[in-house]
Amino acid sequence: MTTAYDELMAFQRETEALGQVAGRLGWDQETMMPRGAAEQRSEEMSAMEGVLHARRTDPRVGEWLAKAEPADAVAAAQLRHIRRSYERSVKVPARLAQELARVTSVAQGVWAQARAKEDVPGFLPILQDVIRLRQEEAACLAAGGDAYDALLNDYEPGATAAGIGAMFDRMRPRLVALRAKVLGAAKQPAALQGSFGADAQMRMARDLATAFGYDWERGRLDLAVHPFSSGSGDDARITTRVAEADPFNCFYSTIHEVGHACYELGIDSDYRLTPLGAGVSMGVHESQSRIYENQLGRSRAFTGWMFTQMRERFGEFGITSADEFYASVNRVSPGYIRTESDEVQYNLHIMMRFDLERDLIGGSLSVKDLEDAWNARFLADFGVAVDRPSHGMLQDVHWSVGLFGYFPTYSLGNVYAGCLHRALRADVPDLDAALAKGDATPATGWLRERLQRHGGLREPKDTIAEACGFEPDEGPLLDYLEAKFGAIYQL
Amino acid sequence: MTTAYDELMAFQRETEALGQVAGRLGWDQETMMPRGAAEQRSEEMSAMEGVLHARRTDPRVGEWLAKAEPADAVAAAQLRHIRRSYERSVKVPARLAQELARVTSVAQGVWAQARAKEDVPGFLPILQDVIRLRQEEAACLAAGGDAYDALLNDYEPGATAAGIGAMFDRMRPRLVALRAKVLGAAKQPAALQGSFGADAQMRMARDLATAFGYDWERGRLDLAVHPFSSGSGDDARITTRVAEADPFNCFYSTIHEVGHACYELGIDSDYRLTPLGAGVSMGVHESQSRIYENQLGRSRAFTGWMFTQMRERFGEFGITSADEFYASVNRVSPGYIRTESDEVQYNLHIMMRFDLERDLIGGSLSVKDLEDAWNARFLADFGVAVDRPSHGMLQDVHWSVGLFGYFPTYSLGNVYAGCLHRALRADVPDLDAALAKGDATPATGWLRERLQRHGGLREPKDTIAEACGFEPDEGPLLDYLEAKFGAIYQL
Structure with a gap:
């Protein structure tokens, strides 16, 4: 008999495998990819991100998390990670997540150009957009707490x-x-x-x-x-x-x-x-x-x-x-x-x-x-x-x-x-x-x-x-x- | 107003992009991948195959195909390909498709070792597994027709x-x-x-x-x-x-x-x-x-x-x-x-x-x-x-x-x-x-x-x-x- 924990972990294992695939695609882009493939690659990456986002916010994950009973410290730690990721994902509206992905993707190009041209004013408007979106995201995540801490926690859980x-x-x-x-x-x-x-x-x-x-x-x-x-x-x-x-x-x-x-x-x-x-x-x-x-x-x-x-x-x-x-x-x-x-x-x-x-x-x-x-x-x-x-x-x-x-x-x-x-x-x-x-x-x-x-x-x-x-x-x-x-x- | 054809093609485009990702993973496996990553890679490939299979057999594809009206010869050809792929995919159970992906990924490594060592007995058990799975798949596809023709049609539509x-x-x-x-x-x-x-x-x-x-x-x-x-x-x-x-x-x-x-x-x-x-x-x-x-x-x-x-x-x-x-x-x-x-x-x-x-x-x-x-x-x-x-x-x-x-x-x-x-x-x-x-x-x-x-x-x-x-x-x-x-x- 499979438990909610087993089902969740089987699902999560595939998500982790797909995350590795997306990572390998990023590696390829920076090391091996022919230059002319950049536009096509951005569609491929976007399709992979779509798949991963759908899995991370899949309502079944919430249901499994509600039912899963950890058998030991390892299982408890697995659940802690999955819960943190799931709760983070569902707190941020899909519209905001998409807008962030879109704007930061554009902003990176704008930044590279601005840096090459020493053009601060050319970078500021989109930096303002990025900050506004991350502030919005932080507000969703912080739920009344400190906005910066909410962002920091993505990279360093527990730090303030x-x-x-x-x-x-x-x-x-x-x-x-x-x-x-x-x-x-x-x-x-x-x-x-x-x-x-x-x-x-x-x-x-x-x-x-x-x-x-x-x-x-x-x-x-x-x-x-x-x-x-x-x-x-x-x-x-x-x-x-x-x-x-x-x-x-x-x-x-x-x-x-x-x-x-x-x-x-x-x-x-x-x-x-x-x-x-x-x-x-x-x-x-x-x-x-x-x-x-x-x-x-x-x-x-x-x-x-x-x-x-x-x-x-x-x-x-x-x-x-x-x-x-x-x-x-x-x-x-x-x-x-x-x-x-x-x-x-x-x-x-x-x-x-x-x-x-x-x-x-x-x-x-x-x-x-x-x-x-x-x-x-x-x-x-x-x-x-x-x-x-x-x-x-x-x-x-x-x-x-x-x-x-x-x-x-x-x-x-x-x-x-x-x-x-x-x-x-x-x-x-x-x-x-x-x-x-x-x-x-x-x-x-x-x-x-x-x-x-x-x-x-x-x-x-x-x-x-x-x-x-x-x-x-x-x-x-x-x-x-x-x-x-x-x-x-x-x- | 988007038509069924437009919706189908937008969905298909993401599927094609994911197919390219899976292909790139195959390229990586043969050219760049460290040898010790083979087992993990087979799980990654299997997860990708699962995603692709789910998309190829998505019931919405069947619904779009039923409603889509091709505007010209190009659209008709697009629909012909999608229909052929859809009909093929729904005939093969997801379990079988994933098992095939997993076993063939392992079998390729076994074959390479067997060839290096002139070791036929080392290769036969997994070859037997591959054949059995392909026979199962051919039986799903042929629907009473010739099993070999069913496999041949994957590579050369129309040939017998x-x-x-x-x-x-x-x-x-x-x-x-x-x-x-x-x-x-x-x-x-x-x-x-x-x-x-x-x-x-x-x-x-x-x-x-x-x-x-x-x-x-x-x-x-x-x-x-x-x-x-x-x-x-x-x-x-x-x-x-x-x-x-x-x-x-x-x-x-x-x-x-x-x-x-x-x-x-x-x-x-x-x-x-x-x-x-x-x-x-x-x-x-x-x-x-x-x-x-x-x-x-x-x-x-x-x-x-x-x-x-x-x-x-x-x-x-x-x-x-x-x-x-x-x-x-x-x-x-x-x-x-x-x-x-x-x-x-x-x-x-x-x-x-x-x-x-x-x-x-x-x-x-x-x-x-x-x-x-x-x-x-x-x-x-x-x-x-x-x-x-x-x-x-x-x-x-x-x-x-x-x-x-x-x-x-x-x-x-x-x-x-x-x-x-x-x-x-x-x-x-x-x-x-x-x-x-x-x-x-x-x-x-x-x-x-x-x-x-x-x-x-x-x-x-x-x-x-x-x-x-x-x-x-x-x-x-x-x-x-x-x-x-x-x-x-x-x-």
Whole structure:
């Protein structure tokens, strides 16, 4: 006899499988699709979205949810995820969901053009539409509660703007102080010199992925304009990009995406094609990509191995010792662009976006005042005047596609990575010996066992707390940054 | 006011878009998918098949079909296709359709492993499952009629096993006689000597595709174990394979798939994502791939250009004149593999598969006896004993994925290509001048205008008759083969 729970899970499994298909289509679009197929592809994607939306709002899901009895903690967690998704879907009228899909799809193109032309006024009207629609959506979701929190909860269940704001207030003084000391230090690291062949970069990127234990039987590496990872279960693919003057862009994009993919591939195979079979939140996902990229990939031990590898593969590039190379990898320099930022400054970029987008959604900042607000805040936080909109408020795609409440999950990821790193080092004291030989798999093994394998079983913050053995906060990240950059810059 | 026809076509358009998504997933599986993702992929394919089946059997389609009034011949043709698909789909239970999708997806992997390991017993159980499911499906479709005809009609509407069998009976004596004379001829063409680098082969394959007018803005070329083409509208991709000792394998696989893809890409763009927006049948499709590959790609004029190109790219390979090269390209030699077969023997390969698969579906041949039956028939028809299963019954993917009734469409394609070639040469008398310069686009232009652009507008046989200006039969193909090989072998 099948129960309501069994029927719901069978239905959900097909929905998850179709979601994977839609994801694969997105991967194809960014990596393989011929350019002339774009218009047809948008119809194909739209048809898939229609199928998925119909399943997510299918009234039978509500009926099954009302009747289903979880037999254990795993079943309870599955139901929690399905209920959250269903309730979210039914709260938003179909008309609003369609309008949002339509407007954000147009807005992304408008943003790309505006960024290319440095044309803020050309972007503001549609940004205003996106904000108005997301405000409407937030009102449906919040049911009287905080609108921004309702949006944030899509990406980080359980997080609140108040909590994140308080954390940012604690982080800011130490980061600002560290940044000032680093940029004022007498000795500044050198940058790499020369040109680094694309094929050799890609070969090294493959070896880096292998070093972190990426499972090539269940993944692959391709080129994309903006690196991303895609897919869950047994098919988690990564992409990177290549700039011949800047091999670190390729290498650290690869390691970052390997972190995301290892999380997906590390989840218990029993959860495959169920709600528990994917990373639990954006913040927890980012904790994996960040600890791989920064605490491990930019460590003295691992960069020592990378230095030897790069000398063998690329010859001379103006850096002659492993210590110099380590400093170069971790070089802090003034810059406008979040995605090119270093570990010290990255969270300052996020903090200003967080404050600005809260004000936009809350209504206290209007889009016509956004550019001035951005530029004033950037000057205050970074000491530099924004020289053009593409270095300022037009640099990120997020707001054009309606991603309000997403930015803070990047910093949450950094904070969580700091906590995980502290626990990892305590549990695996000889990790540096492996990293120095180009082997990061003991770290992947620890993360898989303590965190990755659980997928969506626990709430995001509990996922981190269980893995670390303590409640996460910003302390470990800040301690790590001060120690690391204090040593590199001899502060 | 929307009519039933408009509503039906809007619904159908989404179904066509989802069909393209499923096709892209198939392409991915053969070219890009990590091996470890096979099991998950079979669930994803099955879920897509479930969605498509639900749409194809949606009762609203039946209601719209009952009410829809076609305004013109195009609308009438659209309705004819939708009606055929609807009537076919409602005959097959959803459970059976999903089971077929699941089992064939697994079986394809099992076949690939079995072929690699020469392991017939490892393949038979799942082949038995595939046959049983296709028999069940055929019984649903045939409604008391011939089971094999019911399967054949999926690939070639209007064709019957009796008609094809009679045609094969007329073809066999002339082909057997030609084969005997050719293999017994005093002077045999030389084979290429040496090794041909994989990268250089792929570069030449790209240039060959360009020579035939393949639109790279709406397609791409990748490697696959078994070359195929995939996709309609603005996204028609091709694959090839590379063997360093045998560049013709790569080159003629490419030209063959370019023929398929040019057909799809040549269809009137008004038909995109409608039932008319795809090649009308497998036989007509194969007529395009075959005329590109054989009548054009293996012509004296085009091979003259290829000879120059190969000398430039690969240096010496034991062939010193364009005439010798032409003979080498068209060399007839004993061999086990259908896909490597020459024009003289190819249809003999098909005839044996046609007889064997009719017996498998009809039940007079069991899978446990298949290997013996294959080997006995091969010895009788080709005078050679099969030396290993990968040279025998494990060589083709078709049966593993349930393609019973498909093989004869290859020979129909050859027959149709013979007819089209006769008409093309009459209409474009100076074609050889262009081919000799490596430009086959006048042929693509003629085929697009006379045949390709119409897509599914006419029934398969009428499509050929309209393009040629005469009713197709095997005569032109046999005349062409006797003249061509009579000259090459000085018979």
